[in-house]
Amino acid sequence: MTPTLGGTEGQKATLPHQAERTPQQRLAELRGGPDVPQRPLDARALAALAANPGCRRRALLDGAGVDKGAVAQALGSPAPFGQSQFAFVRGNAFEARVKADGGAALLALLCAHTGEDCPDTSEVALPDLTADGPAGRAARTRLALDEAYGGWALLDHPILTLEVAGTTAYLEPDALALHPDGGVTVIEIKSFPILDGSADPAKVGAAARQAAVYALALAGPGATAAWAVREQALLVCPKDFSNHPAASLLPLRKQVATTKRQLARLTRVDEIAAELPPGASFSPGQDPGTLTAAVESVPAAYAPECLATCELAFHCRDRARDGGAVEALGRSVRGELGGLATVDQVLAAASPEGPGTDEPAAAALRRAAALRTEALGASRARAEALRASGTCDAEPGGAACR
């Protein structure tokens, strides 16, 4: 998809005064001013970002803390997902249950899986992590881990920081456990079940990707302390049809390496921001046309997977479809098409009267089209011949006329 600048075309030069602002100020400006709160980047968003590192649009909006849901709403293409309050209530109730009694049940599950002796809750530190703002809570978290070193501690909703694409993300795991040997286990509490010992692999995979983000944050710079993150996270889920917890260990090493590599590939947010037209912002309150132009001025990389992970998906999908991008039909469609990027190009290359092209995929496409036509039978071939000789409407096989 080619991004268009709309009305702001040609105003792309960086004005001198822009350089004087700090990156943080520039990002606040992108959100629509210093009063617009920064939307924290959570592990789910980071995992999604890591899965589509080619999308500069998402990297910038997430990095700047823009509320993409509000932007999507303002663009007239509200996000494709929401959460049912039934799921929300149930998820919270389950988490509260797991963490009740000073985390006794949680630690018992953890130790049952690691083979450690389960401590009495009186021996487990439960540090208070309340502080003003995420930065304060992140500092409290690190301090708490340092202070409790050498013994057991359970941290309820700690805050970790991770530098991503030049901005700081504040991440909130469900819990962390500090072991007496200085190891730290990431704990993820989910509301999908472990049924007869196994859980939905797609959901387990998503949980592992999130846990990997937390593990990365724990291992990042600043992790100078003696404690070290363990290579296996603890996934806690309801057992079968009950709301009793069951757990399993999630190996993280490979996922951490993958996520680290993907996040490193993200372009720095300030570099993307520098390419924006001056004064462009993503404030949802502005004129929709201006907002659209701002959004479209940042290149995107739409694929149908966005529908499950990004609030802007319907907007980006419309653009991709309008442009006839083959990716809109799925990443797997792209495979054998070589340099042909749009549906029209593909259909033109596939048509027998198509323009001679040195695109290597074209020969295979023509053969595929010929075989398909042959198989679909003479009746259809006749109908197409009729169409080709008569009017040219938007029917399959009519691409050559366009």
Add this chain to the structure above:
Amino acid sequence: MSLISALARMEAAASGRAEPVATVRHRHLAERPLVLVPLTTAGETGAPLGAMVGTDRGAPQVFTVAQPRDRDLRFAFLGRLAEALLPHLESCQDEVETIERKETDPESGKRVTVEAELCADAPQLLVPTAPGVDFVRLLGRSMRFRRTAEEDPGTPYPAPPRVPLLGRWLTHYAERSRVPGSSLLLPLTGLLTRHWATGQSHLEDQHLGTLLAWIAPPDGESGAEAARRAELERDGTGQLVRPPAGPATDPAFDNRLLAPAVARYDAGVPGAAEELRELIASQLRPTWEAMWQGVDLLRALPEGAHVPDRWRRDRQSYTHHRDRLRAGEPPQPRRDDAVTAARKLAMREQRQAELEAQEALDDPLVMAVRRLAGEAFTAAVTDVEMAYSEGKRPTPRPLVTLRTEDTPLLAEGDKVHRQLPEGAQQRAELVAEPEPGVLVLRLLSGMGRGKEPAQGTVPEPGDLLCWTLFEHSPRGGPGLPEPEETPWTHGGPPGEQTAEDPDPLTPEDVL
């Protein structure tokens, strides 16, 4: 994705209407399928919220649960579901044909022929989507270990009488649905995507409403526009005009309509139960209609030639399950032992290969995909030269020269296969490729036992033949040991099947 299917998608995207990717129907479609549209409660594993059920499009039965967290209401729902589904699931048990089967005699160890029953038909269950199939599996799992008061007078929360039995049937159907080409339980989205390519992605095809919109858009509207409306159109109150096909409901429905209605029910507001019932039915009805629209579309396609063969296996599977129930065997275990799991896997791989071969033979459009991949070719016969094998009893081994525009991936000595006009198979090997596009084959089989080839088994110049590089009835890999010979490394010989304990119940459990 094959290039031919990718092309079909693009043609659909350009034209705004779905394109065929099959010219025949590759799955069995019962005359009276049992349609089940289930809904579940978000966040509660396997907790039903409602269901629309029936074999008659004009007369669905609707069951709903007013408060999904109330065990009594859920049990009542499952009890009614059992009363609605079981008569249909059990309806084909008694009409049987007698077949002959090879078996190992337990005493002599010899292979002997025995007579067995095969149910003449089997009930077919259709659900909207793949998650619907998973939900059937989950329902089966949640019910089959339950105890009724009759089975266990001491059980603290007895299940209604036929609920465990329904659990076993649903488990069987869900398990069978993992076998490639099986048709006892099918999701409509899977059926439709097997036969049509839309102008949207495979992911978006999991939405039944958009899928149907692409295949059969309303008059005056393109499939693309209709799909967009089916996916996004909301009424003035923010509710989807076409609710999702489930089993999950739309969060906006949960939050704005369902939750307040459940709260009214909990508060004992008069009429709240009826209101909830109507609310849930409103989410089920559009999908119910869509199910039958899809059935109509599929019925318009002629059935593939091998479909009855595969359906026979489904009937066999149905008969086996009937026999196990009649023999008083315990419910299916929670987890398969190692041997059973390995057997199932091997069987599914074999069925997959068989399905791919049969679909290609039944459908020129599927064969086109294989031809493009170099796994099959059509060719015109240009010359036939009679030849015979050497040895005491010479048999016919004619040499056939062919001209083809396809590009099969063949080397000298490779075997190829074709179907003879009467359905038998013929094997040949590549002898030479004197020039590109010209192949000389030696026919190896399918010509009868005589000295001269049987009538019609050797092609003549001018004939157009379709050869495949794959076998038409592929056999499985190396056989697995019989169950009693299983090595200890794989769990050892399975013991007597014993009944597993029911799931422990606590007062606060959800199911």
